[in-house]
Amino acid sequence: MLLRRGSKRGSGRRPGPTPRDYSLTGPQAAAALAAGLADARWYQPPIDPERLRALMERENGRPARDTALWAALVAGTGTAALMSLRRRSRLAIAAFAAFGALYGGSADARWHENGHGTAFKAKWANDAVYHVASFMLLREPTLWRWSHFRHHSDTIIVGRDAEISYPRPTKVVPLVLNYLNLVNGPRLLLRTIQHAAGRIDGTTRELVPPDDLPRLVREARVHMAVLGAAVAGAAMSGTMVPLLFVGLPSFYGAWLLVFFGITQHAGLREDVLDHRLNTRTVYMNPVFRFLYLNMNYHLEHHLFPSVPYYNLPQLHQEIKAYLPPPKPSVMAAYREIIHALRQQRRDPTWELPLPELPGGPFQPSSGVDPAARPAGTIGRTEGEQLAPTPGEGADEVVDLGSVEVVGIGEVGRVDVDGHVYALYRLEEDKFALTDGLCTHAQAELSEGHLDGCVIECPKHNGRFDVRTGEAVRRPATRPLQAYPVEVVAGRVLARLARRQ
Numbered sequence: 481m482l483l484r485r486g487s488k489r490g491s492g493r494r495p496g497p498t499p500r501d502y503s504l505t506g507p508q509a510a511a512a513l514a515a516g517l518a519d520a521r522w523y524q525p526p527i528d529p530e531r532l533r534a535l536m537e538r539e540n541g542r543p544a545r546d547t548a549l550w551a552a553l554v555a556g557t558g559t560a561a562l563m564s565l566r567r568r569s570r571l572a573i574a575a576f577a578a579f580g581a582l583y584g585g586s587a588d589a590r591w592h593e594n595g596h597g598t599a600f601k602a603k604w605a606n607d608a609v610y611h612v613a614s615f616m617l618l619r620e621p622t623l624w625r626w627s628h629f630r631h632h633s634d635t636i637i638v639g640r641d642a643e644i645s646y647p648r649p650t651k652v653v654p655l656v657l658n659y660l661n662l663v664n665g666p667r668l669l670l671r672t673i674q675h676a677a678g679r680i681d682g683t684t685r686e687l688v689p690p691d692d693l694p695r696l697v698r699e700a701r702v703h704m705a706v707l708g709a710a711v712a713g714a715a716m717s718g719t720m721v722p723l724l725f726v727g728l729p730s731f732y733g734a735w736l737l738v739f740f741g742i743t744q745h746a747g748l749r750e751d752v753l754d755h756r757l758n759t760r761t762v763y764m765n766p767v768f769r770f771l772y773l774n775m776n777y778h779l780e781h782h783l784f785p786s787v788p789y790y791n792l793p794q795l796h797q798e799i800k801a802y803l804p805p806p807k808p809s810v811m812a813a814y815r816e817i818i819h820a821l822r823q824q825r826r827d828p829t830w831e832l833p834l835p836e837l838p839g840g841p842f843q844p845s846s847g848v849d850p851a852a853r854p855a856g857t858i859g860r861t862e863g864e865q866l867a868p869t870p871g872e873g874a875d876e877v878v879d880l881g882s883v884e885v886v887g888i889g890e891v892g893r894v895d896v897d898g899h900v901y902a903l904y905r906l907e908e909d910k911f912a913l914t915d916g917l918c919t920h921a922q923a924e925l926s927e928g929h930l931d932g933c934v935i936e937c938p939k940h941n942g943r944f945d946v947r948t949g950e951a952v953r954r955p956a957t958r959p960l961q962a963y964p965v966e967v968v969a970g971r972v973l974a975r976l977a978r979r980q
């Protein structure tokens with residue numbers, strides 16, 4: 481089902497339908513599944529695969545610099561806050577405001593990018609920053625990893641996406657209170673306490689696989705232990721000072737998180753399979769872009785989540801012809817959001833006008849996929865057409881073509897008898913071959929990022945060792961089938977499982 485709601489611009493006040501159920505375990509979840517909105521295929525704009533490969537490259541230098549600067553700002557403003565508090569200076573308020581915004585607000589972008597595993601080339605660095613930022617935001621790391629995977633699979637699909645922040649009809653009081661985390665914060669804390677006690681709620685069970693629940697409980701206990709230490713410190717010292725530095729910044733600094741975060745999806749369409757209709761890109765100044773790690777290019781991020789934040793501006797240039805015009809400023813975005821949320825408060829079915837889109841909104845049921853490419857080709861460009869032929873005398877040995885069909889360090893798609901494979905060229909004469917669809921949600925691995933012997937899925941950043949097929953990063957947990965492959969006389973020969 482696509483674009484369920486027609487635009488009712490200017491329709492004025494009218495009685496709206498019964499508020500929808502945004503829980504992941506209610507009737508709307510079943511309706512989304514029945515309507516084919518879960519784990520569905522989404523629009524992707526065409527892009528030169530060489531260029532996309534270059535944009536997906538990771539590095540350590542730039543994120544290390546940005547992370548160090550952010551950490552220094554957190555430490556610097558925190559120190560200034562403590563000193564001015566001791567001197568009873570009025571500057572303490574400004575210092576705490578800055579410290580809180582960096583801690584409880586700007587941590588969100590660090591949490592997000594490192595959670596995707598796209599900031600640093602080094603996995604350990606992504607994980608370290610992710611865990612620290614999760615604590616700063618009162619988010620349980622494993623639960624929120626799985627929640628965010630779902631957010632990318634089913635963005636703003638009611639009953640599927642646990643991260644819909646602005647349900648309809650608009651509720652103004654919680655919206656305003658959440659600028660200080662006064663609604664979400666207590667909920668997050670309460671849930672962490674329950675998880676630390678081993679009590680797992682239905683939403684968590686819906687999102688997190690059973691294997692990961694023990695880890696989730698351990699993390700909840702660690703978070704509660706650190707927060708408990710801050711509470712104990714406050715009690716023993718008879719002052720709130722420890723809590724002003726641990727725990728409370730997640731509340732009084734949350735305004736910056738909401739200030740940026742509301743621009744991502746608020747007021748846009750629910751239950752569509754085209755991110756151009758439910759995700760917003762906003763041009764921002766360099767200071768905002770540093771604090772927000774370029775997540776103002778949010779539409780580009782949803783379309784290609786494997787592109788690290790530092791390459792999003794270039795990605796925007798590559799594909800902007802296929803996207804709605806970005807909002808020219810934060811002010812312009814807020815004007816649109818406030819207008820839409822006010823309308824949707826009165827009438828939950830109200831929609832912003834459809835933007836101009838090349839080819840119109842993506843209609844999966846029409847079979848028109850602007851990103852579609854013919855089977856039997858590698859990449860999206862006109863490369864060598866593969867015409868696999870059974871090897872002589874052994875119908876399981878298949879000639880996949882000359883070694884030149886895939887560049888060194890690249891991955892390509894191979895179709896044999898209707899089955900999709902991914903062919904990886906690891907070195908000059910060293911190849912690997914696996915099934916071509918991710919075991920998590922069937923995304924095409926030939927569009928992913930190959931780093932050494934590890935392929936990263938383009939959809940949720942799950943990873944596999946292509947030599948063995950082993951799943952090495954969540955949400956991928958089941959291995960890929962890997963197939964023997966060798967180079968003979970400049971040809972790539974694979975031994976494939978016989979298919980009936």
Ligand code: FES
Pocket residue numbers: 918919920921922923937938939940941942943954955956
């Ligand atoms: S489809 Fe989700 S990690 Fe591949």
